[in-house]
Structure formats: structure tokens, C-alpha cells
Amino acid sequence: MKFFGMLLLFSALAVAQPQPSHPPLSQRVVHYQIDAKYDAKAKTLDAAEVLTYKNLTGQPLSSFPFHLYLNAFEPKATWIREAHRQAGQGGRAGLDEWDAKDYGAIDIKKFEVAGQGDLTSQLKFISPDDGNPDDKTVVEVQLPKPIAPGQSVEFHIQFHDKFPQVVARTGHYGDFILGGQWFPKVGVWWHGAWNCHQFHADTEFFADFGVFDVKLTLPKAEVVGATGMQTASAENSDGTKTVTFHAEDVHDFAWTADPYYKVFEDTFQGSGQPVHIRVLMQPANAAQGPREIAIVKNTMQRFDQWYGTYPYPQITVVDPAALQAGGMEYPMFITAGTTWWAPDSLLLPEGVTEHEFGHQYWYGIVATNEFEEAWLDEGINSYTEVKVLESLYGEYRSVVNGKHVTFGDREEQRFGYSQTATFDPMTRKAWQFAGDASYGGVTYGKTASVLLTLESLIGEDTMQHAVRTWFQRYKFTHPTGTDFLKTIEEVSGKDLSWYFNQAVTGTAVLDYEISDAAYWPSDWYEAKRDEKNATYHSEVTVHRKGNFIFPCEIEVRFDDGSMVREHWDGQDRWHRFTYDKKAKLVSAEVDPDHKVWLDVDFFNNSKLAERGDGRARRKLSNYWLTFSELLSQMLGWIS
């Protein structure tokens, strides 16, 4: 009886789906129709899902893997195990220390395939990445009858979610709920095989493009935001309401609800259709709403101008009640991260929102495989984040823009990388990194630094053109890292394999230093010298400390104001430049224009021939002196 009831419901859903509003932008391999009821008190959800999968693989398919991401938040899951290891490495602490009531899970109640019957008992958990028998984040089903190429199959799935207390990307916190990765999602047939990885502590997502029609039933008082456009909202007699959303050419669907959201709205008009901006702010942070709107519009303007048109009619920005849910991207839907007290000079809220919006282009539209090539999303996005924020706030001021204190986004990216430079190549699969710090430092920081350094080789404009070409050529297609590197070589017209081999697929460390900068009178051996007409012999030695070979420029300055620019191919371990002039050597600096952001040590890039005035040393010593005295006086309060 229940089965037939569900079938009727599924049929109704199929009838109710809106017609596509424009020609498909993607292949639309999947069509999800989900009718979900959220219990705001129990933080649970019961839903019926109809997934129509179109077999475009060119071969019959008899097995289908599904992601069950919420099972990552169970005690023995791979996600928790890895979080525990990361906590031990000094990484994010506390992810492995939950009360049982805070765990999350997804349970498939019934799994049917149209024309093939109830296959619930055939479901089998698999662990393709680590063999963990207790991990239930991927489930596989074998179909009795294969699906022929070009044919479609309908999966009818009933499932129950228990949302976790939010620690990352999804879950509840008080009245707030972020519904991310909440439904059974089919894997991607990619390069001749299913690609459906387990959920790891450092992995994100990969899915096929399609259409989503989602009905959410939840308490009437909830303010709701979601992927796509809201197409209907109807109040029910039991104090709930049902809100319907429709999204096209996206590969995921997320939603949020909170009765206390304050809504801010605006419109962005770029090169495409008007884009409705909807910002849901926590009441305490409501004053930050205009800041969020401003950074979204500014970012959209730059992405539109530099890379291409945002193809969707809406973007929803969510200010979550818990910071753990902040800074996350879903198609047409991002979570920000701000606080009510954030001063205007602290640009972290802008940085988070810009970054998450940037994902719309790389994760959302180009849609690379975040499990296996995370750098293509997070890394390219970190690079474009640097470019956008610098265009808005300045090169060294795009994170902290204070009167005296400054901090730039490119500095932040490089610092993250420089602390973990030797562990992993950018191309490492996300769950195989040495640790959380290495994953972050390399995937975000190194990729951004590699692309910023690349600008010095091919030019900033060419680099922008290459990234634009990457977006335009590969949008909605799931390209690979090789595609990206080939695009850069093609656009620049240069063979950059020597650079990519070291920077992208290798772990070579770039560190050039001025190891020596000195001068002495040319006639040093004379007892008496003519000081007025004296000439000086100067020597500058450049040393390649790291194993990364990179051509570099050296600027040599003399006390008569003259300056010489030298070029060195950097092949040998060191090179010496010598000068005989009437002027004394003042300083030598490798990479004087500060273009090589992969260099892990900027302090040794320059050397003064004579020791400087020590003001930086005295300044920092003064701060520590003040701190020490204050500490003494505070302790002296006990006396």
C-alpha cells in the first residue's frame, strides 16, 4: 500500500515539474525530483526522491554507485577517522569529539528501480578509497537488467536524514539548518568508469549536471533559501508550508532554513540576464547585509568582465548561525562568514563571500573533480580571489586594510603554501595529502602562488585571457588538470612544461637568495689611496637554495643612484656579478618587482652591502618590551 502511495506521489511530482526555461547549458544527465519533509525539532528529514538518469556513457550500465554523504558523520566513518588523525596533527580540533546525539546519518528506507522492482536488499556499501568496512558514504546497486546507451532509468528512493550538529558543510545549530549533501546522489561516469569516492575529511564533491525539482515542507515560520529559484509556496493546515524550487544545469542542491533570517535583496545586471541577489543574514549581523550585497555585486562584475557571464538567474548568500557552516559553496547558493563586530578595515567577510561566489564558476560551472583534482577548483578560485580583491582594495591591503596594519590576500596564499612546501604536489588526490595543513597550503595557497608567478612568465593579460578561455571552453563539461595546463600553453603560445613539471606535478621548492653583496676599494692593496677618485670593486652572489629552477632578475643599486638590472637563468646553483665603478654598492635584490610568489623566503631575496639602520628590529623589540613590562605589571597586581 505504501509503495503504491509513493508511486502516486512520484507521478504527481513528474507532472508538476516546470518546463525548461531556456536551451540546456549542460548535458543534463540527471533529473532529481525530491519531496522532503523537515522536522525542525528532531532535525530529521523524510523524503521521496525520483532520480531519472540518462545513460550517455555509450555503453550499457548495470551498476550504479550513490553518495550517502551524511553517513560521514557516524563514529566509524572515514571522515571521522581522518578528522581524528588531523586533530592529532594539530589541525582542526574537535571534529572527532561529538556527543552521539550530534552525529548525522542517512538511511535508505526503500530503493526501487522502475521496471526492475524493489532492490533495497541489493544495496551494498563499498569503500573504493580506503577499504574501511565501516564507512557507509557510498552505496552500490546492481541492476538485474542493464540500462542501454541512450536510455533512461528511474530510481525511486525513500530516505531518512538525521542532520548532524554542524561541523562542516551541513547540519543544524539551534534553529538554523543547512541542508547540504542530504540526498542520495548518483556518481559520475567519467573517463570510462564510475567516479564515486567516499566522503573524506578534506574532500569535496563531484556530480553530474541536471535539473532539480525540490519540494520542502517545513514549519511556516522558517525563512528558506535554496539552490535554484522558488517557484511556489503553499501553506498547509498543520502549521507547515511547502516551498518548491527549480534549478537547471546544476549538479547539486542545497537549502537552508532559519526563522530569524533577515532578507536583503538586490539585482546585478551584467552581460547576461539580470541576476537576483538574495542575502539571508542572521539578525545580529543584519548591519553587515549591505556589505555582503556590495561584495557579491563587485565580484560578479569582475567575473562577468574577466571570465564570462553568470548563467543563472539568482545567487543566494547565507549568513549561517554557526561559523562551521560558513564559507561553503553549492550551486547558486553560498554560505558566508561574518560577525556583527567586523570593522570595515577587516576584509575577512568580503574575502569569504568573494571566494565562495568564485566557486560558482569553477566548482559550479566548469565543475572539475574536487575529489581528485581539488586544485582546479579551490586553487584557481584562490587565484581569482586574489585578483578580484586586489582590484577592489589594493595589492597588500585586501585582507586587512588598516591605517598602519595591512595584509594582502596574495601574502596569505603564499604564507599558507610556504609552511607546507615540501609535502605534496598540487595534483595529489584530496584525501591522500599528508595532512590538513598540507591540503590547504598546497591546494589553495600553492596553486594561487603558482598562477601569480605564472603571470611573470606570460603576462597578466595573457593569464587572464587563459583563465577566460578555460571557463568558456570547458563550462559544464568536467575537464581535467591537463586540459587547464594545455589551455594556458595554447593561449600563451609557450611551452611551459618545464614550469608545470616543477610547480604543478612536483614538489620542488623555489628559494633564491642574495648570499653575498660586498664592495671594497679596487686598489685595496695600496697603503695610500686617492679617496676622491677611488673606484670600488663590488660583488653580488645569487644563490639558488631550493631545487626549483627559475629564471630571475637581479637589481643592483649603487650609492651614486645608479642601478643595474641583471638576468640569470638560474640553472646553476649560484652566479656572481661583479662591478668596478666609482660608486659603492648599496644593495642587491633578486626578483625586485616581486613577481615570483612561489619563492618561500622573501627576506633573503635582498641584501644591503652595509648593515641597515635596524629600525624594523628596534620596532619589534619595542613591542615585545612593552608586552613584557605590561605582563610584569599585570602579575604585579598580585603583590
Add this chain to the structure above:
Amino acid sequence: MTDTRNDSLLRAGWRRLLLAKRYIIWLYVINLALGLAATASLGPRIGSILDSSLYSGRLVHGFDLGVFMELAAKPETARGAQMPASLLLAIAFLVVEIFFVGGILAEYLAAARLERGRFYAACGENFWKMVRLAILFAIAAAITAAIFHGIRTGLGNAFEYSPRERWAFAVQCLVLFIEALALLWVRMWFDLAQTHTVASGERAIRRSARQGWRYARAAGLYRAYFALAVLTVAVIVLGSWFWWSIAPASQVWASFLILQAILFCILAIRWWQRALAVAWWESRVPAQEPVLVTEPEVVVTPPPTLPPPEPAT
């Protein structure tokens, strides 16, 4: 902020502070010297990186956090190596201040400059009493802080899921403010206990603490203490604003002078508070309790009397 009586209390305290100003200046100099000692090893370590690099200019003209983070992350700067020295020398300063308390309070009580010998005699005579009182104060302050910590934790849990984040923050601030008032009161209580100890020559510290507790019900004195606490906060806020706004980022000497002036003021205001306690104690405590600032006792022993010589035979 304070009534006439408090104003007179503040003035009386100020007069005593001026009386003992040379010792306050000495304490500041010791504070500075210990701070310099704690900082001594930092200069050469960071100097080897900063002094010959053009990159350090980004720390001079303004303050580039990225450059600072890169410096702090270098193994040569030995992250954390500086903190133990600063802590150790802070403890040394605590001992010095405890030593000086007896002498300065004796001078406050005498309302006149004590000659050096009498001053140091009072310091020495009261040193261990002050150590014990400091331990008692630390216990009382820790209990007070623990109680308020519990309250704040409870409130934090109660407000954890509240959408009224700003309201929750305001409540936490209010509790912190009340905690600061309570700790100020505990400090006043033990300042009075110290005054009683020096003034009466009381040897039993617990009795001094009880007396301090009894005297600490003085609302007028507490208001004056509070006024000076507000003054301390004002000095820190205005001084920091002045330092931030006026001193050019590259002028290390100007920055040094402003910061040292702030530190000196904080120290002096704290000793002003102790002077208030003495002034209040003198005006309220019955005169039968003698102020013990005695001359070192000189024991005059009569010359030995020799037995009368035996008569010659």
C-alpha cells in the same frame, strides 16, 4: 564621579603618592630594566634576518602582517623562545614589588619621607607578611574569577543557540564588568589588609585579612578605587589611540616614549590606589592602633661590672 569626600580621599592619596614618587620611579625603572632583559635576546635573533634585508622595510613603514608572519615562522626567530624569559622576569618584578610594598606603605603611613634605612627596614620587616598576603589574595581572586567563569560559561551555554548574538555578547560584557568590579573589591580588601599589617605590626596574616575584610565595606573608598580604575582604562585607551594615531609608524623612539608613558601611568595609578587605602585607613581606624615605623631597637647593655679588687695582702 566622586563626591567631595572622595575627592579629598583622592587628594590625600595623591599627596602620599607624590611623597613616595622616587620609589614609584624606581619601580618603573626596574620594570623597564627587567623588560629590557627579557627582550635582550630578541634583537640579535631577528636582527640577523631584518637588518640586511630590504624586505624588512615593510615592517618599518606601516606594519605588514604578512611580512611579520613570515618572520615569526622562521626557525631562526625561535618561536616561543621569548616568552619564558618574559614570564620569568615578570615573576622577578612581582617579587620586587612585594618587597617594596612594606616600605612604601610605611612611608604613606608616616606621611613623610622616611630615611633610607627605615624604609628598607620596613621593606624587610614586612616582606614575608606581604608574600603570605599575596598568596591569600591570589587564592581569593582565583575563587572570584572561577565563580564568574562559571557564570559566564553557564550564560554561554544558555545563549549558545540564541539568534540574539549581540544581546548575548552584551550580557557577557556586563558579567565581565561585574567580575572586574568584584576583583577590584578583592584587591581593595587586601590593600587594606596590607595597610593594617604595616600600620599595626600585625604578625598574624589571617587576622590582617579579617581586618581588611571588615574595613573593605567602605563605599567611599571603593568609589575612589573605581574612579582610579576608570582612569587606568582611560589612560590605556587614550594612550593607545594617541600612539596609533600620532606616532608615525617608522618613528621607533616616539613609539617607545608614548608606550613607556602609558606604562608609567598605569603603575603610578596602581600605587595611587594603595595610597587611597592608607589615607582612608588613617581617617577611619581608631588611633589606638599604633603606626609601626620604629627606629631599629638599640639594646644598651651596661658595661660589665668587675668584681672589686681583692684587698692586697
